[in-house]
Amino acid sequence: LKTIRLAEVVILVLDGTLGLEKQDLTIADLVVQEGRALVIGVNKWDLVEDRAKALRAIEDRVESGLAQVRGVPIVTFSAATGRHVDRLMPAVAAQLERWNRRVKTSELNRWLESALDRHPPPAVRGRRLKLRYATQVSARPPTVALFCSRPMALPEDYIRYLANGFRETFDLAGVPIRFVVRKPENPYEKAE
Numbered sequence: 001l002k003t004i005r006l007a008e009v010v011i012l013v014l015d016g017t018l019g020l021e022k023q024d025l026t027i028a029d030l031v032v033q034e035g036r037a038l039v040i041g042v043n044k045w046d047l048v049e050d051r052a053k054a055l056r057a058i059e060d061r062v063e064s065g066l067a068q069v070r071g072v073p074i075v076t077f078s079a080a081t082g083r084h085v086d087r088l089m090p091a092v093a094a095q096l097e098r099w100n101r102r103v104k105t106s107e108l109n110r111w112l113e114s115a116l117d118r119h120p121p122p123a124v125r126g127r128r129l130k131l132r133y134a135t136q137v138s139a140r141p142p143t144v145a146l147f148c149s150r151p152m153a154l155p156e157d158y159i160r161y162l163a164n165g166f167r168e169t170f171d172l173a174g175v176p177i178r179f180v181v182r183k184p185e186n187p188y189e190k191a192e
Contacts, residue, residue: 004030008140009037009095011088016044016076020058025065032069032176035141037099039073039091039174046078070164071173098175101142105135107170108144115165124153132184142166143178151181 004010010031014024020040031038040062048054055076062072073091077084112134121129130149137145144166148154163177 001030004034004036007036008099009039009092011039011041011092013041013043014058016042016048016054019054020061020065025061028062028066028072032066035176035178037095037141037175038066038069039075039088039095041088042074042076043079045076046081046083051076068160068163069174069176070167073174095174098172099141100139101170101172102139103136103142103170105133108134108136111166111169112146112162115162119161121148121158122155124150124155129154137180141176141178142172143180145180145182147184148181149183151183154181 012024012028012031014020028038028040040058042055042058045051055074058074062074063070066072073095075084075087075091077088079085112131116131121131123129127150131154132147132149134144134146137143146154146159146162159179159181163179167173167175167177
């Protein structure tokens, strides 16, 4: 746990002959909750009989078990023979770049406008929620502040819709994304 907290990118190394087990998914989920970028390395690939089937099984398990970070890169290699080990560090470098990526506020708001046009926020108690604008408040992991008329009423599934669209549009596959929903300040409200 301490290593995950100190890391920027975590490589979760699996045994290719065993596939992705429950404990591996638990560790991967901890990495995501901690806000770290993730790369899955599958070792002992030279010992795997049906490679296409094994890789498909791992990909399916990752997609279903880690739905909140779709597109986690999976690198297969063999440490014993050295085959494809050289693919691991470029995948880590790409994830680090994604994890550090900043999106301009203008681009972010153009994306938000199109996302709202495709799927408007739901009405809560007969009143439509208004999403005013968004800005990226930090990277590492990418964190977006979303300004909404009633932040507490915005459903979690709508925030997931926005996070998935943000990840897809700005090529942030496999990186945890955080949305912080806030209420915009009212310039006419007097502070006492």
